[in-house]
Amino acid sequence: MKVLGLARRGERLLVAEVIGSDGAVKGVRPLGGSIDFGETREEALHREFREELGCAIAIRGPWHALENLFAHEGATGHEIVFVAAVDLLDEALHAEGRFSFTESTGEACHAGWYSLPDLAARGWALYPVGLAEILRAELT
Numbered sequence: 001m002k003v004l005g006l007a008r009r010g011e012r013l014l015v016a017e018v019i020g021s022d023g024a025v026k027g028v029r030p031l032g033g034s035i036d037f038g039e040t041r042e043e044a045l046h047r048e049f050r051e052e053l054g055c056a057i058a059i060r061g062p063w064h065a066l067e068n069l070f071a072h073e074g075a076t077g078h079e080i081v082f083v084a085a086v087d088l089l090d091e092a093l094h095a096e097g098r099f100s101f102t103e104s105t106g107e108a109c110h111a112g113w114y115s116l117p118d119l120a121a122r123g124w125a126l127y128p129v130g131l132a133e134i135l136r137a138e139l140t
Helices: 041-053 116-122 131-139
Strands: 002-009 012-019 025-030 032-034 057-059 064-072 075-088 099-102 108-114
Touching: 002 025, 002 041, 002 057, 012 116, 025 116, 032 041, 041 057, 041 075, 041 099, 064 131, 075 131, 108 116, 116 131
Parallel strands: 002 075
Antiparallel strands: 002 012, 002 032, 012 025, 012 108, 057 075, 064 075, 099 108
């Protein structure tokens, strides 16, 4: 199971780049990660933002659950993803454009603030599938 936080700046969403096997950005996803055994989704979301950005968050809810069936690098995947709106408690992160952070695995990652039209113009998908519909419903 995964947990993702929807941090917003107006119509822009904070998302991490997803890199394809060719090294190019193929899409983005909100920040978050796996829920560890014995951890609640709330605890996991707080931990993930501390690990990735070194910042505290406030969870605003409501929670959404998505069942994500996907293919990545030739392998089929299946995960349950919990998603909630969050406020970043470090205002400096709201001012940044694109920036780097390090995953707990040591992998270097890049994130930035993008609107749904920005993503479409770049040809980038928003993961997990179904998240764009939730965002559009919340914006109307």
